[in-house]
Amino acid sequence: MIRQPSIRYTAILFLCAALFFTPGSQTDLAAETSKPILADVQTGTIKRIGRMSFAPNGVLLIADIGSGAVVAIETDDTGPVKKLKSRVNDVDKKIATALGVSTADLSIADMAVNPESGMIYVSAIRKTDNTSAIITFDANGKLTILDLTAIRFVRVPLPVGEGSQIRNISGVEYTDGRVLAAGQSNEEFSSKIFSLPLPLTHGKSGDAFSTETYHVAHGKWETRAPIQSFIPYREGGEDYVVGSFACTPIAKFKVTDIAKDSKIKGTSVVELGSGNRPIDMFTYEKDGKQWLITNTDRFHHEKRPLGPSQYWGVRVDMSYLTASKVNADAARRDVSKQTGPAGIEVVEALFYVRHVAKLNNREMVVLRDNKGAMDLEVKELP
Amino acid sequence: MCGTTNDRQPYATMRMVCLAVFLGCCGILTGCPDPPLTPDAPYVVVEQGVARISIELVSLGKAGKNLSPSEIIIFGPYHKATKTVTPMPGEYSYDNDEVPSFLIFTPHQRVSEDVLYAAQELVHGQITEYDDSFWNPDEDPTKILICPPDESLLPANHLKFYVHFSRPMRPTESWEHFSLKDLRTGELVPRPFRHIDLWDEQNRRLTLWFHPGRQKTGVNLNEDLGGILTAGHRYLLLIDPQWKTQAGQPLDGSVKKRYAFTASNADHEQPDPNNWELTPPTLDTVEPLIISFGEMLDFATARKVITACSNNEEIIEISQQADWDGTRVKIFPSKPWVAGSYTLALNPRLEDLAGNSLERPFEVDLSSETTDFAKKLTLTFEINQ
Numbered sequence: 001m002i003r004q005p006s007i008r009y010t011a012i013l014f015l016c017a018a019l020f021f022t023p024g025s026q027t028d029l030a031a032e033t034s035k036p037i038l039a040d041v042q043t044g045t046i047k048r049i050g051r052m053s054f055a056p057n058g059v060l061l062i063a064d065i066g067s068g069a070v071v072a073i074e075t076d077d078t079g080p081v082k083k084l085k086s087r088v089n090d091v092d093k094k095i096a097t098a099l100g101v102s103t104a105d106l107s108i109a110d111m112a113v114n115p116e117s118g119m120i121y122v123s124a125i126r127k128t129d130n131t132s133a134i135i136t137f138d139a140n141g142k143l144t145i146l147d148l149t150a151i152r153f154v155r156v157p158l159p160v161g162e163g164s165q166i167r168n169i170s171g172v173e174y175t176d177g178r179v180l181a182a183g184q185s186n187e188e189f190s191s192k193i194f195s196l197p198l199p200l201t202h203g204k205s206g207d208a209f210s211t212e213t214y215h216v217a218h219g220k221w222e223t224r225a226p227i228q229s230f231i232p233y234r235e236g237g238e239d240y241v242v243g244s245f246a247c248t249p250i251a252k253f254k255v256t257d258i259a260k261d262s263k264i265k266g267t268s269v270v271e272l273g274s275g276n277r278p279i280d281m282f283t284y285e286k287d288g289k290q291w292l293i294t295n296t297d298r299f300h301h302e303k304r305p306l307g308p309s310q311y312w313g314v315r316v317d318m319s320y321l322t323a324s325k326v327n328a329d330a331a332r333r334d335v336s337k338q339t340g341p342a343g344i345e346v347v348e349a350l351f352y353v354r355h356v357a358k359l360n361n362r363e364m365v366v367l368r369d370n371k372g373a374m375d376l377e378v379k380e381l382p
Numbered sequence: 383m384c385g386t387t388n389d390r391q392p393y394a395t396m397r398m399v400c401l402a403v404f405l406g407c408c409g410i411l412t413g414c415p416d417p418p419l420t421p422d423a424p425y426v427v428v429e430q431g432v433a434r435i436s437i438e439l440v441s442l443g444k445a446g447k448n449l450s451p452s453e454i455i456i457f458g459p460y461h462k463a464t465k466t467v468t469p470m471p472g473e474y475s476y477d478n479d480e481v482p483s484f485l486i487f488t489p490h491q492r493v494s495e496d497v498l499y500a501a502q503e504l505v506h507g508q509i510t511e512y513d514d515s516f517w518n519p520d521e522d523p524t525k526i527l528i529c530p531p532d533e534s535l536l537p538a539n540h541l542k543f544y545v546h547f548s549r550p551m552r553p554t555e556s557w558e559h560f561s562l563k564d565l566r567t568g569e570l571v572p573r574p575f576r577h578i579d580l581w582d583e584q585n586r587r588l589t590l591w592f593h594p595g596r597q598k599t600g601v602n603l604n605e606d607l608g609g610i611l612t613a614g615h616r617y618l619l620l621i622d623p624q625w626k627t628q629a630g631q632p633l634d635g636s637v638k639k640r641y642a643f644t645a646s647n648a649d650h651e652q653p654d655p656n657n658w659e660l661t662p663p664t665l666d667t668v669e670p671l672i673i674s675f676g677e678m679l680d681f682a683t684a685r686k687v688i689t690a691c692s693n694n695e696e697i698i699e700i701s702q703q704a705d706w707d708g709t710r711v712k713i714f715p716s717k718p719w720v721a722g723s724y725t726l727a728l729n730p731r732l733e734d735l736a737g738n739s740l741e742r743p744f745e746v747d748l749s750s751e752t753t754d755f756a757k758k759l760t761l762t763f764e765i766n767q
Contacts, residue, residue: 066583107554127552130585130628167580167589186580186589187682189541189737189744223598223745224737226578275595275606277577299573300606 037174038072038154039199045149046071049123049132052112055174060112060121060134063169063181069157070172070181072200075114075146082139083118083359087377091122091367094143095135099126108374111355113365120357120365120376121146137376154202158183158194166192175232180241180255182227191226193241195258225266229278229294235322242269242321244278244294249330252321269321270344271332272314275299279311282358283318284381290318293347293364293381295356306346311369313350315382317343349379423510424455424501425640431492433457435501436477436484436640440568442505453504457487460500460511467502467509483565483616483642524549524633528619528641529681530735531707536678537649538611539597539736539744543590543619544681550585550628559622560590565642566615574610585628589682597736599745611645618642649736652743653679655728655758662763663719670703670712671724671763679708680733687711689729693722708735719765726761 037059048066055061058077061070088094096106109123109132120137134146158166158181166183170191173180179196196205230243232255239255243266251266258264272278276296283292293315301310320331320343331341339345350356355367359378368375424437435457439446446454451474458470472489476482493499499512525548530536557575564571576591596610611617619641623634653675661672673687685704691713692698699716713726730741737744742755 065579125554127554127626128630130550130552130554167582168578184578184580186582186587187680188731188733189594223594225594297577 036199038074038201040202040204041074041152041154042202043150043152045151046073046132046153046155048125048130049109049134050169051110051171052121052123052134053171053173054112054114054116055179056116058114058116059174060114061172061174061179062123062134063172063183064155065167065169067155067157068166068169068183069155069205070169070179070194070196070200071153071155072179074152077114077117077119079116081116081118081360083363084120084137084141084365084376084378085139086141087375088137088141089370089375090373091137091376092374095122095124095133098135098143098145099124099133101126101128108354108367111357111365111367113357113359115358115360118359122367141376154200156196156200157203157205158192159205170226170228171230173230173232175239175255178255180230180232182230182243184226189224189226191224193227193230193258193264195255229281231281231283231292233283233318233321240321242281242292244281244296250278250292250294250316268330269323270316271330272296272344273333276312279354280356282356282364284358284361286361286381291381292316292318292321293350293356293358295350295353307348307351309352309369311350311352311354313347313353313356315345315347319343345382347382349382423508424457424503426457426499426501426512428493433489433493433499435487435489437501437503438565438568439482439485440565442503443568445505449505451485451487454485455487455501455503457489457501458499460498460509462498462511465509467500478616481566481614481616523635524627524631526621526633526637527706529706529708530643530678532641532643534643534678534707535646536611536643537647537734537736538609538613538645539648539650540611540645541592541594541597541735541737541744542680545588545590545621547586547588547627549631551581551588552626552628553579553581553585553588555579556581556588557590559625561620561622562610563618563620564612564615565618566612571610571617572607609648613645613647616642616644649734649738650743650745651734652738652755652757653677653732653734653740655740655761658761660761660763662765663715665721665765665767666718668715668718670714672710672712673761674710675708677709678735680735680737681706681708683729683732683739684708684711687729687732688713688726690727691715692725692727693720698724721765721767724763724765726763728759728761730756730759 037055037057046064048064050063050065052060052062058075060073060075064071092103092106092108096103105127107125107127109125112121118139122135124133124135136144136146167186169181169183171182178198179200181194182191183194184191225245227243227245230241233240233242240252241255242250242252244250249268249271251268253264253266276298278294278296281292281294283290293313295311295313298306298310298312306312323331325331331344333344352368352370353366354369357365359365362381363378364381366377366379424435426433426435437455442454456467456469458468460467470489470491472487475486477484477486500509502509527546529544556579557577560575562571562574574592576593578591580589581587592610596604596607598604621633621637623632623637625633657676659674663669663671681704685702688700688702690697691700701714702711704711728740731739733739740757740759
């Protein structure tokens with residue numbers, strides 16, 4: 001059956017586009033405690049969990065890759081901060097044992113850290129029955145399986161386009177006034193950014209916005225490109241999304257450009273070198289300077305290893321994001337060295353790291369592949 | 383045809399090819415035998431007692447040059463104690479006369495269920511046995527259907543496959559269960575697939591992407607490594623037979639192991655409705671309007687090509703059904719067609735196999751003066767009294 005055009009729906013979207021976008025600020029979760037984040041909270045369960053991140057007040061945002069929705073959970077985990085005291089070895093084996101399977105039947109989807117408590121959250125999928133689980137590790141490294149049958153949550157379905165559903169959500173992030181998500185359809189080669197207004201309301205997706213993202217390669221070729229990982233970012237009073245495109249550079253675009261059916265063109269600001277699939281991203285401040293951390297899976301590792309592992313990470317001086325040289329002239333990491341040009345540095349602590357999350361401006365939590373076993377530990381930021 | 387990347391067991395068991403109707407009207411499926419010893423080992427399909435034994439020519443290496451077919455492979459009853467194959471008489475042929483990838487042997491006699499057979503590759507002497515399980519078809523295999531269909535001619539910048547399974551699959555890290563073999567070079571193509579799980583809600587249809595960074599002009603991976611496919615080369619898309627269904631059943635003999643296609647020149651042209659052919663339906667029937675695209679388009683978007691159908695501005699409720707190869711779509715009315723002037727609104731996102739849509743090419747050369755790429759987005763047809 002064909003879809004009937006909905007003038008009313010379109011009008012609502014445009015009205016919201018006009019009213020909704022107001023300048024926000026770079027997320028500071030500790031300061032965001034008073035605004036309502038969730039509405040019409042449900043009880044029940046969720047099943048397929050992918051990427052995760054934290055919003056204020058212990059709200060865990062997760063990508064439900066099974067239903068193409070963003071789910072927000074009230075964890076009641078609001079502190080005080082107690083960071084992991086010492087390394088936890090064999091995290092994958094411990095999770096697999098807790099879930100009653102071998103590590104071969106376990107897939108770790110993501111890791112997030114609640115900055116308000118230091119609690120570490122790992123999402124995993126038990127392959128034998130395709131059931132998802134969220135596992136927490138406290139300061140003592142104690143493992144607890146979150147009871148997903150007794151959670152309070154809201155589910156916000158991402159809007160569908162032309163009958164195709166979003167079947168992969170590559171990131172979900174809170175920023176001032178909204179939640180952003182990036183997703184991809186299982187049919188069209190379209191990567192979309194969704195802006196979900198606060199409070200997130202169960203079942204309400206009508207005033208979400210979606211758009212395609214375009215990428216310019218070498219200033220000459222313009223193609224659609226899926227976003228692999230992203231963070232919200234504020235610059236000169238404007239809100240931006242800084243994203244890593246699959247196989248392409250770090251690029252940014254304005255949040256205010258997100259409108260129904262618009263085509264956003266990302267401006268490439270840093271090129272890390274080809275064949276690196278970005279995994280996680282976050283920013284931190286040190287000595288008055290803003291840095292971006294991202295870890296990647298190196299496509300070229302076997303033929304052109306960068307270090308001891310295909311998993312490696314880099315930190316980038318955030319001033320590159322405001323540099324005048326962009327796209328074809330954007331800064332390129334010197335692939336022949338560990339460091340360079342100035343402000344683009346390979347981070348040794350991120351070798352072998354499958355997932356990394358910010359704990360605070362001094363420390364990060366890493367989930368490291370240690371010769372086939374996964375270890376969890378807190379490392380200092382460079 | 384069937385094949386595999388698997389090298390799990392020295393004793394190859396083979397099962398009969400089965401033909402099954404899959405997903406209602408989707409098409410004909412070929413089930414296939416268990417994996418042979420290596421990806422290059424001969425493989426056999428049997429239909430109604432008639433066997434066809436195929437071997438990849440590239441697997442023979444230089445030693446296979448200038449040999450007659452009967453010096454390459456024999457097939458027949460196998461005496462296990464003496465490791466002797468008694469050759470059956472038969473005919474040799476090639477899958478392609480100009481650039482053959484496979485040598486095919488067809489025995490004159492029908493094969494018998496009571497006999498142990500073997501194929502012997504004579505260049506290296508390897509023997510692959512086919513025991514009684516070869517004759518017993520898996521009564522309940524997981525059926526697999528890949529779109530575009532087997533033996534298609536795909537552009538070198540082809541983007542994706544839709545892999546349908548008759549059972550829900552374990553959906554994580556799905557790309558690990560596929561490999562791509564270039565039959566011209568005999569090599570597996572390194573890292574051809576994008577690392578992303580894109581399933582339908584039931585985990586029965588996987589969208590398997592070629593790595594877009596290698597398929598797009600000007601993107602760094604494309605410049606560093608080149609594209610994934612080379613025009614003129616023939617390829618096998620191989621599925622790991624040990625991949626399990628959600629219930630834990632390995633695909634095993636269910637895998638359609640020899641999904642083959644040939645790469646043609648890259649396609650940078652958008653689909654153009656001006657070139658489509660409409661076959662109008664008959665008055666007072668619910669026969670479909672047929673739109674022939676004149677090329678293979680993306681199956682998933684082809685079945686949503688019409689966004690609205692109207693007769694003199696009255697919206698007509700319709701349903702759409704695309705051919706499995708994406709070359710045609712049938713438009714069915716919910717009520718019999720009446721006389722009138724019909725207008726079809728087209729989905730601008732309709733794509734061809736390389737991602738070029740009605741809206742714009744997959745990649746745009748910004749140095750070009752062309753800025754408006756949209757093709758016409760309406761079609762009209764008449765039904766007369």
